[in-house]
Amino acid sequence: MKKNYSYLFLCCFILLSHYVFSQSLKGVLTDENRLPIPGSNVKLIEKNMVAVTDSDGKFQFLNIDYGTYHFAISAIGFKTQEVVFTFSDETIVFNTELSEEAYLLQDVEIIGRKEKSYKNSKSFSGTRTETALKDVPQAISYVTKEVIEDQQAYRVGDIVKNISGASTFSYYSDDITLRGFRTSSSLINGLKRIIGEGWKQPILANIERVDVIKGPASALFANTDPGGTVNMVTKKPLDEDRRSISFGSGSYNTYRIGGDFTGPLNESKTLLYRLNLAYQNAESFRVLQGSEDIMIAPSFSFIPDDNTQINFDFVYARSNGRLDRGQPIFGATAGTDLNSTPISFAIGKKNDYLHETNIYFTTSVQRKITGNINFNASYMKFMASEDLLEHRTANRYAVLPDGTTDPTKMEMRTIVRQGKNYSDNVTLYFVSDFKTGPLEHKLLTGYDYLQNTTPAGNSSYGASGYINGLPNVPFFDLTNPDYSLTDMSGYVNVSSQNPQTKYFVNGVYVQDQIKWGKFQALLALRQEHYVDVENYKTQQSRDIKQKAIIPRVGLVYSATEQINVYGTYTEGYQPQGAGIIGTPQTYGGPFDPLISSMYEVGAKSEFFNKKLSVNVALYNIEQNNILINANNPDNPDLLRQVGQQKSKGVELDVYGTVLPNLSISANFAYSEATITKSDNAAEVGTLLPNAPKIQTGLWGKYTFTIPKLKGIGIGAGINYSGERNTLSPILKLPEYTVLNAALSYTIDKFRITVNMNNIFDKTYWAGGYDYNRLFPGTPRNLMLGINYGF
Structure with a gap:
C-alpha cells in the first residue's frame, strides 16, 4: 500500500513540476514597417501546436519548456518563414518580421486579399490588372468582408449603406441607385451575370468584397449602367x-x-x-x-x-x-x-x-x-x-x-x-x-x-x-x-x-x-x-x-x-x-x-x-x-x-x-x-x-x-x-x-x-x-x- 501511495505522489510531483517549471512563450509578428499582422498562423513544429495572432500581432504558447524550437510562420500576402528561436527566459518576447510576397501571376485576382481590415489597397475591377486603387483614375468604392462580418450583413442590400452615392430603389436583385441612375446588372469577378433576371438579392456568404466602379464602365465591361457597376x-x-x-x-x-x-x-x-x-x-x-x-x-x-x-x-x-x-x-x-x-x-x-x-x-x-x-x-x-x-x-x-x-x-x-x-x-x-x-x-x-x-x-x-x-x-x-x-x-x-x-x-x-x-x-x-x-x-x-x-x-x-x-x-x-x-x-x-x-x-x-x-x-x-x-x-x-x-x-x-x-x-x-x-x-x-x-x-x-x-x-x-x-x-x-x-x-x-x-x-x-x-x-x-x- 505504501508503494502505491509513493508512486501516486511521484506522479503528482512530476505533473506539478511540469506546470511549475514550464513557461509561457510569447511573441509578436510585424511587417517590414513594424506594423502588427493579425490573423497569422504560427506553428511550433516540435509540439505540433498552432497559434493565431490577435489584432496586435501577438501570440502565445502555454506550458512550454525552455529549449530551442522551430516555427513555421505564414500570413496571407507574406512570404512563409521558418524561424529558429531559443526559449531561455520568459521575459524575452519572440519578435519577427514578415516580408511581403511577390506573386508572379498578378494580372487577375488569384489569391486571397492580404489585408484583414476595412481598407483595400489594390483591385482588378478598375483596369482588369492588379492596380493600386490610388493609381486608378476613377472612383471605386468597396465593402470588405471584414465590414460584412462586423455588420452581420447577409445580402447585397444590407451593405448599400456603406457605399457613397448609393441608395436602395427596391428590394429586388441589383436594383439600387448609383450617382442618381438606377442600375440593372452586376458583375461576378469581372464577368457579367444575367441582366434584369431574378428577384432575390445575392447572398454574401462567398464574397470577399464588393467593388463599385463609379460612372460608366463600358470601356472594359461592355453594356453597363452610367451611374456605376457593382462587381462582386x-x-x-x-x-x-x-x-x-x-x-x-x-x-x-x-x-x-x-x-x-x-x-x-x-x-x-x-x-x-x-x-x-x-x-x-x-x-x-x-x-x-x-x-x-x-x-x-x-x-x-x-x-x-x-x-x-x-x-x-x-x-x-x-x-x-x-x-x-x-x-x-x-x-x-x-x-x-x-x-x-x-x-x-x-x-x-x-x-x-x-x-x-x-x-x-x-x-x-x-x-x-x-x-x-x-x-x-x-x-x-x-x-x-x-x-x-x-x-x-x-x-x-x-x-x-x-x-x-x-x-x-x-x-x-x-x-x-x-x-x-x-x-x-x-x-x-x-x-x-x-x-x-x-x-x-x-x-x-x-x-x-x-x-x-x-x-x-x-x-x-x-x-x-x-x-x-x-x-x-x-x-x-x-x-x-x-x-x-x-x-x-x-x-x-x-x-x-x-x-x-x-x-x-x-x-x-x-x-x-x-x-x-x-x-x-x-x-x-x-x-x-x-x-x-x-x-x-x-x-x-x-x-x-x-x-x-x-x-x-x-x-x-x-x-x-x-x-x-x-x-x-x-x-x-x-x-x-x-x-x-x-x-x-x-x-x-x-x-x-x-x-x-x-x-x-x-x-x-x-x-x-x-x-x-x-x-x-x-x-x-x-x-x-x-x-x-x-x-x-x-x-x-x-x-x-x-x-x-x-x-x-x-x-x-x-x-x-x-x-x-x-x-x-x-x-x-x-x-x-x-x-x-x-x-x-x-x-x-x-x-x-x-x-x-x-x-x-x-x-x-x-x-x-x-x-x-x-x-x-x-x-x-x-x-x-x-x-x-x-x-x-x-x-x-x-x-x-x-x-x-x-x-x-x-x-x-x-x-x-x-x-x-x-x-x-x-x-x-x-x-x-x-x-x-x-x-x-x-x-x-x-x-x-x-x-x-x-
Missing part, C-alpha cells in the same frame, strides 16, 4: 488551412448557419480548395415575406508551376419564399399619408410562392508566356430559374361599377410563371509589360463575348381585369386585408408562352497604362458590336445590329507620396434589353440605346502608414434615352424614354484604421440627378427617383486592448438619407437617420457578436415606386452570431 469578388482558395463555422439567430425567427473551409489538398500545395456554405430560414417584419435560402459554393485552384494557374468556381443558390412587391398605401385622392397602412403591410395570399435558383460556374486560366507577357482566359455560365405564383396589384386602385375609384381597395391580378434564362460570358486578354524610352507600359488587349438567351418553354398564365363590370380577381381591401388561401381556378385565366429571346455582344478593346515619373495615364478604346435577335427562332427572325466605339482617358499625378490627384473622361453604351425590345406590345418601343459620358476629377490619399485611405471625387454624368415607367393604368409595364438626364456631385470615402484597434468606414455624397430634356416639360429639372441630394454613412469598430477588457469590441454606425422622389410626381419619401450598434467578444477561437440595427426603431422608407409599391426599412432588429475558427 468571390473568396479564393488559400494555401494554408483555415476553417470556420458560424451560427446565428435573431429577430423575425431568423436562423443561420455557415461555413468557410480552405487550404491545400496536397503537400506540394499545387491544388487548393475553398468551400463556402450558407443556410438561412427567416421570416420578416413584412406579412408573408419570409424565405428559406441555401448556398453551396466550392472553388478550386490548380497551380502546377509559377507560370500557370487554373481556377474553377461553382455556386448553387436557392431561395424559397414569396415575391415582395412592396407596401401599398391609400391613394392620392385620400392624401399622401405614408402611414395610412403599417410598414408590415403587404399584398398577397398564403399559397403564393417564389422558388428561385441561380447556378453558375466559372473557369479561368492564367499563363505567363514570357517574362513580361501573360495570357488570361475566363468563362462563366449563369442560369436563373423562376417558379412563381403571386397575387399582386394591377398598379391601380379599384374601379367600382359606377366608374368611381375606391382608394382603399386595390385592383388585383394573378401571375403563375415558370422559366429559365441563361448567359455565357467569355473573356480573353493579354497583358504586356514593356518600356519605350522613359515610359513604362502595361498594355492590355482583349476580346469579350457575352450571350443571353431565354429558351423555349417559358410560359405564364394569369387573371386580371373586369368581367361584366366585376373584378376577375377580387379587390384587396386595405382596411381589412385577407391573406387566406385562394383557389385560382375560380378566376378566368389566360395562358401565354413567353417568346424566346437572344442577344449577344462582341467586343474588342485595348488599354495602355503608361507611367512616366510622377505621371500615369490610362488610355482605352473599345469597339462593341451588339446584336439583338428579334423574333428569335421564328420565321420572322432578324438581327437588329448596333455598334459603338467607347473611349476612356485618365491621368494621375502623384502630388506627394501620400496623395494622388486624377482626372478622367469615359463613355457608356447600353442597348435596350432583348426582353424589352422583343416584347413591344408590353413595354412599347422601339427604343434607342442608352448613351452616357462622364467627366470626373478627384484625389486619393493614404495616411497612417497606408492604413487609412481618404478619397474625394467630383463628377458630371450625362445620359440620353433612358427608359422610365409610363404610369399607364391600362398597361402597368409600359415604358417611355425621356430625352436627357444629368447627374453632378461630390463624394467622399474613408476606409481603414485610425489606430490599430479602431477601424472606420465612412462615406458622404452630394448629388443633383435631374431630368434636363423631356417631351414632358413639367419633368425638366426634377430629381430622378430614389436619388437623394445628400446621403452619408459612418461605421466604426473599437477593440479594447487593456487586459481587463481584452477581446471586447464595440461597433456603431449612423446612416442618413435626404428626401427622395418616386415614380409618382406627387409622392416623396422623407429623409431619415438610422443608428446601428454592435458588441463582440473574442476569446481563443470563438467570436460572439450581437448587432442591433435601427436602435431607435425609426420608421422610414428605403425606396419606392409609387402609392402601390413602397419599400420600407426594417424596424429595430437584433442578430446574435457565434463564429468558431479552427
Whole structure:
C-alpha cells in the first residue's frame, strides 16, 4: 500500500513540476514597417501546436519548456518563414518580421486579399490588372468582408449603406441607385451575370468584397449602367488551412448557419480548395415575406508551376419564399399619408410562392508566356430559374361599377410563371509589360463575348381585369386585408408562352497604362458590336445590329507620396434589353440605346502608414434615352424614354484604421440627378427617383486592448438619407437617420457578436415606386452570431 501511495505522489510531483517549471512563450509578428499582422498562423513544429495572432500581432504558447524550437510562420500576402528561436527566459518576447510576397501571376485576382481590415489597397475591377486603387483614375468604392462580418450583413442590400452615392430603389436583385441612375446588372469577378433576371438579392456568404466602379464602365465591361457597376469578388482558395463555422439567430425567427473551409489538398500545395456554405430560414417584419435560402459554393485552384494557374468556381443558390412587391398605401385622392397602412403591410395570399435558383460556374486560366507577357482566359455560365405564383396589384386602385375609384381597395391580378434564362460570358486578354524610352507600359488587349438567351418553354398564365363590370380577381381591401388561401381556378385565366429571346455582344478593346515619373495615364478604346435577335427562332427572325466605339482617358499625378490627384473622361453604351425590345406590345418601343459620358476629377490619399485611405471625387454624368415607367393604368409595364438626364456631385470615402484597434468606414455624397430634356416639360429639372441630394454613412469598430477588457469590441454606425422622389410626381419619401450598434467578444477561437440595427426603431422608407409599391426599412432588429475558427 505504501508503494502505491509513493508512486501516486511521484506522479503528482512530476505533473506539478511540469506546470511549475514550464513557461509561457510569447511573441509578436510585424511587417517590414513594424506594423502588427493579425490573423497569422504560427506553428511550433516540435509540439505540433498552432497559434493565431490577435489584432496586435501577438501570440502565445502555454506550458512550454525552455529549449530551442522551430516555427513555421505564414500570413496571407507574406512570404512563409521558418524561424529558429531559443526559449531561455520568459521575459524575452519572440519578435519577427514578415516580408511581403511577390506573386508572379498578378494580372487577375488569384489569391486571397492580404489585408484583414476595412481598407483595400489594390483591385482588378478598375483596369482588369492588379492596380493600386490610388493609381486608378476613377472612383471605386468597396465593402470588405471584414465590414460584412462586423455588420452581420447577409445580402447585397444590407451593405448599400456603406457605399457613397448609393441608395436602395427596391428590394429586388441589383436594383439600387448609383450617382442618381438606377442600375440593372452586376458583375461576378469581372464577368457579367444575367441582366434584369431574378428577384432575390445575392447572398454574401462567398464574397470577399464588393467593388463599385463609379460612372460608366463600358470601356472594359461592355453594356453597363452610367451611374456605376457593382462587381462582386468571390473568396479564393488559400494555401494554408483555415476553417470556420458560424451560427446565428435573431429577430423575425431568423436562423443561420455557415461555413468557410480552405487550404491545400496536397503537400506540394499545387491544388487548393475553398468551400463556402450558407443556410438561412427567416421570416420578416413584412406579412408573408419570409424565405428559406441555401448556398453551396466550392472553388478550386490548380497551380502546377509559377507560370500557370487554373481556377474553377461553382455556386448553387436557392431561395424559397414569396415575391415582395412592396407596401401599398391609400391613394392620392385620400392624401399622401405614408402611414395610412403599417410598414408590415403587404399584398398577397398564403399559397403564393417564389422558388428561385441561380447556378453558375466559372473557369479561368492564367499563363505567363514570357517574362513580361501573360495570357488570361475566363468563362462563366449563369442560369436563373423562376417558379412563381403571386397575387399582386394591377398598379391601380379599384374601379367600382359606377366608374368611381375606391382608394382603399386595390385592383388585383394573378401571375403563375415558370422559366429559365441563361448567359455565357467569355473573356480573353493579354497583358504586356514593356518600356519605350522613359515610359513604362502595361498594355492590355482583349476580346469579350457575352450571350443571353431565354429558351423555349417559358410560359405564364394569369387573371386580371373586369368581367361584366366585376373584378376577375377580387379587390384587396386595405382596411381589412385577407391573406387566406385562394383557389385560382375560380378566376378566368389566360395562358401565354413567353417568346424566346437572344442577344449577344462582341467586343474588342485595348488599354495602355503608361507611367512616366510622377505621371500615369490610362488610355482605352473599345469597339462593341451588339446584336439583338428579334423574333428569335421564328420565321420572322432578324438581327437588329448596333455598334459603338467607347473611349476612356485618365491621368494621375502623384502630388506627394501620400496623395494622388486624377482626372478622367469615359463613355457608356447600353442597348435596350432583348426582353424589352422583343416584347413591344408590353413595354412599347422601339427604343434607342442608352448613351452616357462622364467627366470626373478627384484625389486619393493614404495616411497612417497606408492604413487609412481618404478619397474625394467630383463628377458630371450625362445620359440620353433612358427608359422610365409610363404610369399607364391600362398597361402597368409600359415604358417611355425621356430625352436627357444629368447627374453632378461630390463624394467622399474613408476606409481603414485610425489606430490599430479602431477601424472606420465612412462615406458622404452630394448629388443633383435631374431630368434636363423631356417631351414632358413639367419633368425638366426634377430629381430622378430614389436619388437623394445628400446621403452619408459612418461605421466604426473599437477593440479594447487593456487586459481587463481584452477581446471586447464595440461597433456603431449612423446612416442618413435626404428626401427622395418616386415614380409618382406627387409622392416623396422623407429623409431619415438610422443608428446601428454592435458588441463582440473574442476569446481563443470563438467570436460572439450581437448587432442591433435601427436602435431607435425609426420608421422610414428605403425606396419606392409609387402609392402601390413602397419599400420600407426594417424596424429595430437584433442578430446574435457565434463564429468558431479552427
